[in-house]
Amino acid sequence: MRCQAxxxxxxxxNMETHHTLPAALNIAAVERDTGLSKDTLRVWERRYxxxxxxxxxxxxxxxxxxxxxxxxxIRRLIxxxxxxxxxxxxxxxxxxxxxxxxxxxxxxxxxxxxxxQYVRLHRSAELAAALRQALLRxxxxxxxxxxxxxxxxxxGEAWMRGEIDVPEEHLxxxxxxxxxxxxxxxxxxxxxxxxxxxxxxxxxxxVLGLLMAEATLVAEGACCLSLGxxxxxxxxxxxxxxxxxxxxxxxxxxxxxARQAIDDLLQLRAMLPASIAIWAGGGALRGKQKRLPGIxxxxxLEDTIAALGEWRAAPRHDLNA
Amino acid sequence: MRCQAxxxxxxxxNMETHHTLPAALNIAAVERDTGLSKDTLRVWERRYxxxxxxxxxxxxxxxxxxxxxxxxxIRRLIxxxxxxxxxxxxxxxxxxxxxxxxxxxxxxxxxxxxxxQYVRLHRSAELAAALRQALLRxxxxxxxxxxxxxxxxxxGEAWMRGEIDVPEEHLxxxxxxxxxxxxxxxxxxxxxxxxxxxxxxxxxxxVLGLLMAEATLVAEGACCLSLGxxxxxxxxxxxxxxxxxxxxxxxxxxxxxARQAIDDLLQLRAMLPASIAIWAGGGALRGKQKRLPGIxxxxxLEDTIAALGEWRAAPRHDLNA
DNA sequence: CATGATCATTGTCCTGGACAAAACGTGATT
DNA sequence: AATCACGTTTTGTCCAGGACAATGATCATG
Numbered sequence: 027m028r029c030q031a032x033x034x035x036x037x038x039x040n041m042e043t044h045h046t047l048p049a050a051l052n053i054a055a056v057e058r059d060t061g062l063s064k065d066t067l068r069v070w071e072r073r074y075x076x077x078x079x080x081x082x083x084x085x086x087x088x089x090x091x092x093x094x095x096x097x098x099x100i101r102r103l104i105x106x107x108x109x110x111x112x113x114x115x116x117x118x119x120x121x122x123x124x125x126x127x128x129x130x131x132x133x134x135x136x137x138x139x140x141x142x143q144y145v146r147l148h149r150s151a152e153l154a155a156a157l158r159q160a161l162l163r164x165x166x167x168x169x170x171x172x173x174x175x176x177x178x179x180x181x182g183e184a185w186m187r188g189e190i191d192v193p194e195e196h197l198x199x200x201x202x203x204x205x206x207x208x209x210x211x212x213x214x215x216x217x218x219x220x221x222x223x224x225x226x227x228x229x230x231x232x233v234l235g236l237l238m239a240e241a242t243l244v245a246e247g248a249c250c251l252s253l254g255x256x257x258x259x260x261x262x263x264x265x266x267x268x269x270x271x272x273x274x275x276x277x278x279x280x281x282x283x284a285r286q287a288i289d290d291l292l293q294l295r296a297m298l299p300a301s302i303a304i305w306a307g308g309g310a311l312r313g314k315q316k317r318l319p320g321i322x323x324x325x326x327l328e329d330t331i332a333a334l335g336e337w338r339a340a341p342r343h344d345l346n347a
Numbered sequence: 348m349r350c351q352a353x354x355x356x357x358x359x360x361n362m363e364t365h366h367t368l369p370a371a372l373n374i375a376a377v378e379r380d381t382g383l384s385k386d387t388l389r390v391w392e393r394r395y396x397x398x399x400x401x402x403x404x405x406x407x408x409x410x411x412x413x414x415x416x417x418x419x420x421i422r423r424l425i426x427x428x429x430x431x432x433x434x435x436x437x438x439x440x441x442x443x444x445x446x447x448x449x450x451x452x453x454x455x456x457x458x459x460x461x462x463x464q465y466v467r468l469h470r471s472a473e474l475a476a477a478l479r480q481a482l483l484r485x486x487x488x489x490x491x492x493x494x495x496x497x498x499x500x501x502x503g504e505a506w507m508r509g510e511i512d513v514p515e516e517h518l519x520x521x522x523x524x525x526x527x528x529x530x531x532x533x534x535x536x537x538x539x540x541x542x543x544x545x546x547x548x549x550x551x552x553x554v555l556g557l558l559m560a561e562a563t564l565v566a567e568g569a570c571c572l573s574l575g576x577x578x579x580x581x582x583x584x585x586x587x588x589x590x591x592x593x594x595x596x597x598x599x600x601x602x603x604x605a606r607q608a609i610d611d612l613l614q615l616r617a618m619l620p621a622s623i624a625i626w627a628g629g630g631a632l633r634g635k636q637k638r639l640p641g642i643x644x645x646x647x648l649e650d651t652i653a654a655l656g657e658w659r660a661a662p663r664h665d666l667n668a
Numbered sequence: 669c670a671t672g673a674t675c676a677t678t679g680t681c682c683t684g685g686a687c688a689a690a691a692c693g694t695g696a697t698t
Numbered sequence: 699a700a701t702c703a704c705g706t707t708t709t710g711t712c713c714a715g716g717a718c719a720a721t722g723a724t725c726a727t728g
Contacts, residue, residue, distance in 0.1 A: 053680095084717090191582060208530075258380055
């Protein structure tokens with residue numbers, strides 16, 4: 027089977043066998059590293075003349091690392107809203123210039139956050155200590171809203187501008203998870219209402235938004251159960267109904283296509299009984315409330331508390347359950 | 348763009364619009380839900396005559412949920428070592444019988460674990476409380492080795508046997524993460540040696556093995572930095588060298604192809620200076636020590652402590668760094 | 669029994685064509 | 699100025715069917 031070896035890399039030894047770096051990646055590895063599907067990579071080659079990979083003895087594509095780097099830059103710019111045809115012909119340097127030209131100067135201001143510097147410099151111990159200190163000082167709720175949320179945004183923007191890379195983002199996510207999960211675990215609070223089931227749709231893998239929501243809700247005395255990311259819709263329905271939950275909460279990162287988020291939410295709405303509320307929040311849903319009948323759009327972390335208040339103030343819920 | 352809607356589902360309204368369930372999934376959704384690639388799905392249809400999806404107005408495949416269910420069963424059996432041609436013609440009931448026939452009767456014994464029952468019954472609060480209690484009773488290290496590890500295995504086997512589903516596994520993973528990460532965060536211990544960089548390769552997304560390793564190491568006074576899952580090799584190299592780590596630790600679930608694990612590890616070994624040790628553990632590597640020169644294979648959690656002892660007893664490390 | 673050669677199975681990659689959904693641009697309307 | 703409606707262009711995914719190498723299975727030999 028040709029691709030059973032899912033991470034096949036061709037190594038070209040230059041002089042010695044020490045410190046060899048992979049010189050070319052097969053199409054599956056490029057798909058993983060850039061997030062561009064194999065079909066997209068092939069159709070770009072056909073249409074725009076880039077990338078133009080080498081071929082191995084069998085005629086399979088082999089992408090030099092330089093081209094993969096450029097693909098990564100292009101991917102970033104497309105995520106910012108640019109279109110492939112406009113940028114794919116540019117040189118690597120021009121692409122870097124485009125990325126640096128992001129008019130979002132707020133990012134530069136946010137750069138002053140000392141915590142962001144810890145991320146940049148890989149100071150994980152200091153980062154963890156500072157996060158924990160902020161948690162103690164602010165309490166769980168304000169910690170999520172006033173420390174983690176802005177930091178999240180600053181990291182996202184730094185990522186867009188290419189100022190941080192995979193390891194920095196991973197490190198950040200790990201440390202925040204450690205702190206948030208520890209704090210969430212400390213709040214036992216079972217048996218209270220409402221009972222909220224938290225998760226994301228199958229194509230959404232970002233976990234921090236979910237954890238922040240859970241932290242906020244738990245701090246307000248709700249009884250939360252998180253299924254983590256990527257729960258298939260039918261399973262989500264079963265879990266919500268069988269567990270007699272009051273609310274299903276969904277989190278969407280800004281990268282999630284808004285249109286798909288709306289479709290998926292309406293689909294879920296049709297699958298769940300009306301007695302179960304649906305709350306949905308995150309970047310993909312800003313200002314989409316009117317298009318989502320039967321769904322409470324959460325506009326930011328503070329709004330979570332408002333939604334909770336509304337639910338508790340609502341005339342009647344089956345309290346005999 | 349045809350697949351920009353990555354989670355397109357065709358809903359057939361039977362009578363009312365309430366409680367509609369998706370009747371058929373497009374090929375991308377099936378790929379996500381079953382883990383079988385689009386190419387594999389198409390080639391199976393060509394070769395074995397299953398699955399045989401409907402077609403939409405455009406000629407695109409639409410897989411009825413019944414066929415997706417069967418595909419999931421087939422996938423499970425293949426993961427157990429069966430071959431597609433032998434089982435793809437069987438009926439759903441016959442497949443279920445095959446799964447139930449797993450000779451692994453240890454799973455039945457492990458079923459008695461009370462914690463596993465909490466997972467089965469979605470008793471998340473009780474599960475969390477029991478985990479926390481076990482942690483307090485046993486301490487972090489024994490908790491990882493004597494509670495989490497066996498539970499992990501039992502869950503894995505129950506999954507293979509089809510006794511638990513996506514939400515149960517997610518719920519379990521979430522709760523264990525909450526407890527483990529809280530405990531890991533409590534150990535500060537920076538500045539000690541060795542400095543260990545923990546992560547997984549890009550195709551490995553299971554996080555629990557990594558967390559268990561981190562818990563064990565942290566409890567022994569190592570200075571751990573986890574990058575979470577899926578770190579690309581070049582970035583891993585950079586992070587390890589720039590952060591002047593003594594050890595890079597990799598975790599492999601049992602589902603990771605052993606051959607690929609070996610290739611990837613040797614590749615990493617060639618990329619890192621000899622002064623940085625590589626430790627690798629997890630199901631995919633049982634008994635593979637001899638094929639991996641320059642890599643310390645960790646045979647189980649207890650062996651982690653042994654490896655740590657060996658490292659500390661080794662004649663000389665650059666202590667002036 | 670272990671080991672090596674032969675054969676069958678199987679997953680991935682290839683080419684080149686097609687199409688619908690999203691983005692864009694334009695002009696009319698509030 | 700915004701907002702909306704509409705035609706045009708761009709773009710990502712899907713399709714068919716052929717090919718091949720890596721893996722597993724089978725069988726012969728030491």
